[in-house]
Amino acid sequence: QVKVWNTSSSFCFVTFTEHKSGVTAVTFTSTGYVVLSASLDGTVRAFDLHRYRNFRTFTSPRPSQFSCLAVDSSGEIVAAGSQDSFEIFIWSMQSGRLLDVLAGHEGPISSLSFNPMKCVLASASWDKTVKLWDMLDSWRTKETLIMNSDVLVVAFRPDGRELAVAALNGQITFWDHENAVQTGSIEGRHDLQMGRKELDKITAKQAAKGKSFTTLCYSADGQSILAGGLSKFVCIYNVKEQILVKKFEISCNHSLDAMEVCEHRSLFFISSPPQNFCFDRRKMTEFGSMALIDEGGGGDEGVAIPLPGVKREIRVTCVRFCPTGRNWAATTTEGLLLYSLDSGLIFDPFELDIDVTPSNIRKTLSQKEYTVAIVMAFKLNEKKLIQEVIEAVPSSEIDVVCSSLPDLYVEKLLEFLASAFETSCHLEFYLIWANKLLMLHGQKLKTR
Template sequence: MKFAYRFSNLLGTVYRRGNLNFTPDGNSVISPVGNRITVFDLKNNKSETLPLATRHNITCVGLSPDGSLAILIDEEGAALLVSLIRKSVIHQFNFQKPVHSVCFSPDGRKFVITKENIALMYHAPGRKREFNAFVLDTTYYGPYDETTCIDWTDDSKCFAIGSKDMSTWVFGAERWANLIYYALGGHKNAIVACFFEENSLDLYTISQDAALCIWQCDTDLDGLKHRPPKTELSQQKDDEFTEEQKGKEVRGKANTNEQGRREKVKYSCAAKYFFNKEGDFNNLKSAAYHKKIHLLITGFASGIFHLHELPEFNLIHSLSISDQRIASISVNSTGDWIAFGCAGLGQLLVWEWQSESYVLKQQGHFNSMVSLAYSPDGQYIVTGGDDGKVKVWNTSSGFCFVTFTEHTSSISAVTFTSTGYVVLSASLDGTVRAFDLHRYRNFRTFTSPRPTQFSCLAVDSSGEIVSAGSLDSFEIFIWSMQSGRLLDVLSGHESPISSLCFNPVKSILASASWDKTVRLWDMFDSWRTKETLAVNSDVLVVAFRPDGNELAIAALNGQITFWDHENAVQTGSIEGRHDLQMGRKELDIITAKQSAKGKSFTTLCYSADGQSILAGGLSKFVCIYHVKEQILMKKFEISCNLSLDAMEEYLDRRKMTEFGSLALIDEGAGDEGVAIALPGVKKGDMSSRHFKPEIRVTCLHFSPTGRSWAATTTEGLLIYSLDSGLIFDPFELDINITPSSVHKVLRQKEYTKAIVMSFRLNEKKLIQEVLESLPCSEVDVVCTSLPELYVEKVLEFLASAFETTRHLEFYLTWTQRLLMLHGQKLKTRATKLLPTIQFLQKSIQRHFEDVSKLCDWNRYNIKYALAISQHRGMKRPAEAPVTDEEMEEAS
């Protein structure tokens, strides 16, 4: 139970590559984020990343018409059939080759995928349980180059596919007599999209050189005729014909062939239009079409999109939403909202074109995230990235609500003050900035006398003293938050400062450096060195336990050491190098086992109760160690995405040649080429055509409530939380304690005994039933007689119940009486109870914000209603203000 953390959400990455999809109700957007998919609920303002992942980055997503199933296909052609209702994988399949697009038929019975120059039609999985969910129906040949797009007719009788050979092919989904296939030309570049008109075989085709062709068909959908099957009997009769009869038959067939040619489906180009060709506008990248309102949306490489009304080709809007290419476009079912995905910057935008306003505008960090910090109440997370941006995320909704762009270089560290309303960030541009979360502004900028690069940051528990360590001058700078003045410069280290941490209880600053020492500075004693702890290797990170009595140090040799800093005595150590399990990079000459000998933990974080410690580094694993026992408790694999480097322990022999790895060969084929990394370059050359990011964990942080932890990784900001599905966790359980005995005691109105028995059984529904059966007048008496051991458990239950309950006043009464009656006794165990109290505060604060917004809204509505009634002929003077008594009467 204690370490049952499971993947909860992915923040910081809103779109990577692939196609966007709206759910059938039009209220949610499904976006591929690496090897996972995220569902953005636009109506309820929430985002959720599904707890499933493919082995490589997802390139295309197919959504069933009813929105219950989705097909996720990755770069290698491996597919997952996913239930969006259960959020689980139903079936796995491999198409063996990269798939370019996938699309369900409107009736949901079939789906088509395109790979290479062919199209494959499969029977879609139905409600019946089947051994093989994907059954191949037909393979369609025709295009000479790779296929690019698919579209179906409304009645699922035909579909069209576009190709890079500048042609569009129309195929019959069934055996039609007058339509087997039809090829359409007319373009001078690759086809980007093709769309059927509503309830028609008329077709629109759009090519990459920004040309639109409108094709009219001489046959309606009802005019398609089934081809009669050829029976053996008719074949025998044909063999028995005489020569004379055969001659007549040949002449008859010639006549019927001419008649059949006239009955065949024919297409003609009705019109051809060209988009604006100024600049690089003609580099058209994506398109979407809404059949009911005849709205065509096209996106270009310059970040500009056009809205046209078809078939007249009337321009409605032409706007720019980004300076990068628009990789994917999707329209919701009503045609009001348009979703745009920009892969270059990782942007996702949902635009309401009629009111010309944003419904959603989110962007992740352009480069990798470097640092993160939780707010004191656990509601917000602040992240800093290599792109110089500081972003603040809401943990409940999963959205970024403010971005600060004042820094001009990479962010090295971020943190919250104790109030939770100020964010501090240190950067390599030589500044430490303080941001106000009330007014969303940069109200303080701390600088050093000489320009220097700040590598780490710490703020004391009072929020008054800000410290930052330097990379090049080996000094620690101390500022006052109130005045912004530089108070002192601490010298003594002989190498770059790698980490800073304030003691949560005392005014002691611990500084770690590459000179193999950790120095302790007393902030009250004129900032003199209190103690120097010598370590066997370069120190990378240092962290205090929440009670301030222990110090954890991670060094370059892979060891985590624990110190009693008061007596300068080492109390324990963990050899963590074997737990990292570093993978082998594609360009590595040595094996993964040899490479792991030089790896170490780069980030540490104590749990909320201080009994365990979280560690991560240049690996796909995050380890939780028990501090006292110094053993590994659990290891989390943060990613299984093989599109990242250093994921596999052994290289694939199929990618090896006599000259070395295939990754060393730069084919120069656009995005497909792989550039050879320069010596010492870890993050890749951003100007190169392609580079493979390396998996790593840059920062870890436990939530103050202890119920979740977050990690900044190459994938984004991953959040792991305790699994709420595991309910049964008995406490001092006896053989006589059963649900029936609890109900029996409850009927006898022995409330205290019933509560104690329910907590011993520890089933959430039973505890909730017992608590809510208690009369409100008896709460005070029960709280007084409740054993001290169970007070903490009741508070923990109340904190979790606040998230779902509607009985706010009743639970608030419980909380108030428990804290008033047992507050003095709880102070003795303040450190242990801190996560529970913070969890309780977070839950109450969220309800306070929701209720206060609702009350303000109702108050304004009542004032408005009174003002309207006054205007319509009330007897009281018009100038008289609305009083509180009148508002109460109106409510």
């Protein structure tokens, strides 16, 4: 399935179900009116966000499983990489016709990226190379960049002058692709903070060697780069200084594997059960970890050993900045996460049900059911709507509303009033609210 979300309301407003297998990549065109998706079912589909329909389906001459996807800045050229035939397929968005098949890689295609300013396509592969293809020169290979490890992801800077490459060895390298010269590198493996999972049969030091960044995205100004991968952390680096600026922890859910991180004798150990602080050496025997040993005494009474892959491992599969650079999103094991510099975009409903909508809140307000309207507004938890409801209550009714307000919402209303004092011009009105609330509920709040 392909789901499209509204970032303001945090609701999914359309779901496309045309794919018959797992979706491996999605991307918008530059206009934002078309979203494309690549799948293991051998198709790339284009969806119209005006009519909510699949208006183009791109396929290859031979069945292929597509692992990555890219569309050029004009929205006219679509490229998808195959993980089984090691080829790149190029289609025309307007006609849906296959234009070319690019061969040359000797491993699965892991990532594609179009240069925003030039007719150049960068492709990354597990064969330890990044190839640059010139669209104006019949898609001939313009340059081949040799890496020290399998390449997982490539990304062009918004001005098209720099190429970022993340490899399996945990490094992010930066290239002047015009001259095929490396301009910098970031050693990011230590920032991932990976270690030993409960059922790992290798040491933490060996396990960390397979951890790397699998997704990259430049900020709108090109000064920072966002990186995520096989870790519970998303890192933002300054490209020029090549230093870590900030690290975001995407989850505290200890039911996921690879969550507990601790340092012991310069090595990182991980223990999935939340009650264990670090990797428990008491469970280690000469035969290995007790977590891998059936505790049964024979017969059918033994304890079943979990199958590999049953317990989901925390990871980040994709990160993207919005065009303004003030928000970014990450798809993770926990779901789709949104981070923003604009607090007004935060949507945090409280005890929400299907009847709590802005129209119903305003209808209740027009019927002068002020207490019910305030409770519904706090359930939806949209700041502007709460302000609208509170300021619609007449001063003469504040005493009655405060006395009938449930205890659960008294503290929430006080928190809102405290923030409103800093920005609102209705100081006297809000002071009346605060005075009535504290007079009626102050004793209860004091005993909490």
